[in-house]
Amino acid sequence: MPLIITEEQQMLKTSVKELLKNKGAITNLRKLRDDSDPIGFDKELWKEMVDLGLSGLVIPEAYGGLGFGYTGLGQVLEETGRTLTASPLVSTVLLSGTAIRLGGDVMQKEQLLPEIAGGNIVIGFASEEGKHHAPKLVKTAATLQGDSYVINGTKKMVLDGHVADKFIVVARTNGAVDEEAGIELFVVDAKTEGITTERIIMMDSRNAALVHFKDVKISANSRLDGFTNGGYALLEKTLDIARIGLAAEMLGGVNEAFERTIAYLKERQQFGVIIGTFQALQHRAAKMFCEIELCKSIVIKALKAIDADSPDLARLASLAKAKLGEIYQLVSNEGIQLFGGIGMTDDEEIGFFLKRARVVQQTLGDTNFHLDRLARMRFF
């Protein structure tokens, strides 16, 4: 399994780059922010992305998708990372779409996957409850009552939650908080009685809602029960795939922020010379270059592992998310510092990368979380 992308994947990447170059540029995100856009992403752009097939890339052909694979989706995410394009790609396709594809029964898949592929639906993935990413920290209860489950609890950081048509809700049918057993995933219609959402606009100008579930009654067959090893294993696998997808997005942001910084070093003059001639700055740039070489490697390695259904997925996912978290932080910090005063202004776009870096770092586990997980996998 060579660590390169195929010609087809390269073609996809190029056409996405072309599309996003104008329509998904950071000016677009700035406009959404300044207009306090009620949706938080550009619906027209999203429609064009859907027309290009991006929403159906990882959905099997039998369910209206392209079955193109995650390495392909990774190339798309890299481009949305470069342009900081806000879209339901992460919430609906990467997270919820993956969970349904892996864990849904035939009926659930027939009902939901074509809708995702068609771009007709936004599905929020409601898993987090604490200050930090913690997949086992599930207090939200799903109590069986006759042929219904009743859900009670509050979910944080539900991406696109304020405009979601449905949610995938991670809830506990039994067991203590922090136990793996008893964790299950449910498909819940956002209009169901008892659900209230609070929109939270974040640092990166994107949206993640706080979603309250108060005696929310759903039918018993809303549970995603098609995964062999149960609810928690389904959650972990979904999260690992999504972590890798986010790492691909982060790689795009890292590359873009780095290239902009290098371009600035070649143009800005002080003391009558171009500041890129200073060795102190050259070495900082060269060190970043080296770290980015590592970032490229782990992202392609991990993406290929998803498509090969590798048993090593969890380790590679944590390696990817840990490394990209570390380096996006480095490159976004260095970007501001090397741009100097202009980097602190809202007019200069480098700051948008700093803000996105901090949000995407926390999402689904930061470097600390994943280093800890890697250490546990190696029994220390």
Added chain:
Amino acid sequence: MNDSIKQNLDIFRKETRAWLEANCPESMRQPVTSPNDLYWGGRNAKYISDDQRIWFERMLEKKWIVPYWEEKYGGGGLNNIEHKILTEEMTKLGCRKPLFSFGISMLGPALLKFATAEQKLKYLPEIVQGKIRWCQGYSEPGAGSDLAGLQTKAEDMGDHYLVNGQKVWTSYGDKSDWIFCLVRTNFEVSKHKGVSFLLIDMASEGVSTRPIKLISGKSPFTETFLDNVKVPKGNLINEPGQGWTIAKYLLTHERQMIGGVGETGTPPQLSEVAQECIGLTNGILSDSILRSKVAKFEMDEAIFDYTIERIIDEAKAGNNSGALSSFFKYYGTELNISRYELMLALQGYDGLAWEGEASNEGQLARLFCRTKGNSIEGGTSEIQLNIIAKRILGLPSS
């Protein structure tokens, strides 16, 4: 690949494996545990065992000492795929390399690219046969990072060069027969343009060496003195003034060697050392600060390996990623230095022993000291960063 080629390669693989199984002595399939286990050839070569001699002689006869060189130079004439198959089969059986040689890894590639037909036929077969052990004479007391500032002088005396100067950091200078040197043949032109590449027989009058004792207590390097040494003019490679071009080409090979795998065997897994030395509390390393450092190190180590994998795959697919040898040299050596820094921290008092059987004569402490040279030799880390900044990132010179 068409079927008949594939069939032929399958046959080649089977025959190769059968030959190796029949001809590689059992003791030559054991992991190398000490630098003394390696056979370097040369005028004063000694085999440490009959098996070592037999293995070398058989591989020589089979023309597999340098399997990918042309047969006229004593190579096996194998193409890339056959060479890869041979390497894979040797790795599977754990066969040792029959000959370690700077002639193969460093001088050879330079001769193949820059020497005359006559020079190639003179020097390459002696390298293959292990008759001549080569060393490298680049650095000087006043020319380290500023290598092009070297001052060793080669004066054109009509029928020969008269060489005067001093080299330093000559790897195994006291054990080698010939030295390939950078010398200055022209003091009138800019410093890069006055350098030439000269081969010198160390048995010549006026050549002497003195070992340099390192902080590790060992002496793998020497100072090399060149005092009125007469060198035939035919020993100059390519044109006078081409030395810098040849050296740059050759340094790329050297950097890949230093940045790559360590000298002997595979390094220990840090997390296993950590479990042993520090112990666990509820399944977690008892020292949480060391734990995070080890975890971070192992992350970078694993991803560095994937990076080697990726660059090879990209090269195979024809995407030449450019001057990446500086990246490998820089990152690989910095990682290795971190590895031994952490090893020492994990071992605590036990890692500090310098002598005695329990510590294998201070193996860890000495290796630790030795790694400090990794970011200096073959171009310092700072020089590598300069190269990356200028050649890859295109940042301007002042």
